[in-house]
Amino acid sequence: MGLIAENLAARRGEDLLFVDISFSLDEGGALILTGANGSGKSTLLRVVAGLLRPDSGSVSYTPQGGGEARPAGEAAHYLGHRNAMKPELTVEENLSFWKDFLGDAGGGAGLCVGEAAETVGLGGIAHLPFGYLSAGQQRRFAFAKLLVAWRPVWILDEPTAALDAAADRMFASLVSGHLARGGIVLAATHQPLGLEGAKELRMKGFAGTPQDRAA
């Protein structure tokens, strides 16, 4: 039940970046990835999101109450370093696109676009082109993307880097709310983000060449 990663390994170039990564998270559970720059946090998040193929291992999500296990990426939002919004479209158009494209993954319903914009504190400017907005406003609307489609697993890569304290607090409340609704959070972050009490997985960086490991 929940998110289960088993024996994940990933390679960058010839070398293995990590091996034998396993974890499981039930509904309401959170895991924070820590480790030095370049230790593989973003790579692991991208593997879980289904954006990179693991060298070995698997990661799946099984809904609460049973149902079939499926690739975790199908039940996940991935919020990476980029906002994944078209600058020439309005915020409403961008969020409507994501709402339709992602859909609800079962077990919950996303907010309407207007509600999501209100929730991130920017209800009055969702009619503007995304490209007109400040960097912080753009990031807030990237958070709204998490709200317009219900996806139980949130995969977050340094979501609040370079945001002000108020935006940090707002995002922490979104994260706490998601966990309280039975969501799951997997995050690389140096901020508390409402994840107090989360499990921690420390990434160590390159795990050697495949030849080293065979030796």
Ligand SMILES: Nc1ncnc2c1ncn2[C@@H]1O[C@H](COP(=O)(O)OP(=O)(O)OP(=O)(O)O)[C@@H](O)[C@H]1O
């Ligand atoms: N496309 C790529 N091709 C080859 N190597 C890559 C590629 N992307 C990342 N790497 C390497 O993989 C390693 C891990 O990168 P990753 O971005 O996963 O680390 P990170 O822990 O998220 O780092 P940071 O804290 O700096 O964001 C780094 O040494 C990086 O140079």
